[in-house]
Amino acid sequence: MPKEVFGRDYQFLPRAQLLDYEEIERLARAFVANGVRKLRITGGEPLVRRHVERLIEMLAPLGVDLTLTTNGSLLPGKAKALADAGLTRVTVSLDSLDDDTFRAMNDVDFPVSRVLEGIDAAGEAGLPVKVNAVVKRGVNDDGILDMARHFRGTGHTLRFIEYMDVGHTNGWRMDEVVPAKTIVERIHAEFPLEAVDPAYLGEVARRWCYVDGAGEIGVIASVTQPFCGACTRARISADGRLYTCLFAVRGHDLRALVRSAADDVQLAAAIEAIWSRRNDRYSELRSARTADLPKVEMSYIGG
Numbered sequence: 071m072p073k074e075v076f077g078r079d080y081q082f083l084p085r086a087q088l089l090d091y092e093e094i095e096r097l098a099r100a101f102v103a104n105g106v107r108k109l110r111i112t113g114g115e116p117l118v119r120r121h122v123e124r125l126i127e128m129l130a131p132l133g134v135d136l137t138l139t140t141n142g143s144l145l146p147g148k149a150k151a152l153a154d155a156g157l158t159r160v161t162v163s164l165d166s167l168d169d170d171t172f173r174a175m176n177d178v179d180f181p182v183s184r185v186l187e188g189i190d191a192a193g194e195a196g197l198p199v200k201v202n203a204v205v206k207r208g209v210n211d212d213g214i215l216d217m218a219r220h221f222r223g224t225g226h227t228l229r230f231i232e233y234m235d236v237g238h239t240n241g242w243r244m245d246e247v248v249p250a251k252t253i254v255e256r257i258h259a260e261f262p263l264e265a266v267d268p269a270y271l272g273e274v275a276r277r278w279c280y281v282d283g284a285g286e287i288g289v290i291a292s293v294t295q296p297f298c299g300a301c302t303r304a305r306i307s308a309d310g311r312l313y314t315c316l317f318a319v320r321g322h323d324l325r326a327l328v329r330s331a332a333d334d335v336q337l338a339a340a341i342e343a344i345w346s347r348r349n350d351r352y353s354e355l356r357s358a359r360t361a362d363l364p365k366v367e368m369s370y371i372g373g
């Protein structure tokens with residue numbers, strides 16, 4: 071959420087327009103009734119939402135994989151409560167180990183050490199950790215090996231993500247993308263890697279393990295090797311809109327339905343109707359022209 075867009079004068083949504091925890095839980099239940107097996111809480115930054123561990127506690131009984139993506143800055147104080155509430159695992163965004171690069175990419179007022187503390191706290195709380203790094207040519211690609219070296223042997227899985235043209239606030243250009251293949255080659259030259267089979271159908275990261283047994287890395291090649299055909303991800307914004315693609319122009323208003331007289335069966339049926347009509351394949355159609363098309367911002371629907 072760049073400060074020049076979301077500055078002091080930015081008019082955020084009134085609270086009544088956001089889904090409350092009961093509404094989120096009801097929607098999640100309707101999605102699970104439709105076959106969803108994994109729930110991920112994203113943001114913006116989800117840990118700034120007050121008592122977010124209460125939401126985790128409400129979602130845990132649904133019995134699905136329950137995870138959260140965070141910038142890690144509040145994890146030192148929250149990891150244990152989240153684990154106790156039933157969180158299954160956590161993903162931490164960390165694009166660089168170098169403070170200047172990290173701050174330049176993320177426009178935040180905390181240092182890398184704070185994120186590393188958060189990762190440690192999650193590990194101590196028993197949460198498996200994935201670390202996500204978006205790689206941007208000329209900005210942080212010189213730190214790929216440092217990141218690999220740092221997280222090798224820690225038990226945390228490091229994943230590199232190709233820089234994508236999400237929304238419009240990031241000013242994406244194709245020549246800023248470092249292909250996943252290049253990332254793997256660079257690491258492999260120093261720490262030999264071998265490919266690992268996907269853990270499940272539709273897994274977005276291609277996995278590689280270190281030949282010496284020091285763990286694994288993943289690469290998410292959404293630009294150079296799109297995987298729309300296997301994409302099963304639905305995203306709901308804080309105000310209850312369902313986006314069937316990360317690059318969708320508009321969402322479907324589920325909040326109106328949740329606040330209407332519709333019962334759970336009708337709610338689940340409405341979700342099924344939207345999903346079954348879906349034909350999204352933005353990444354397969356990506357070109358210089360599509361980068362300028364209207365689409366939702368990442369800070370609105372998470373990753």
Ligand code: SF4
Pocket residue numbers: 297298299301302303314315316317350351352353354
């Ligand atoms: S572009 Fe849309 S359909 Fe393709 S993988 Fe990404 S979210 Fe899924």
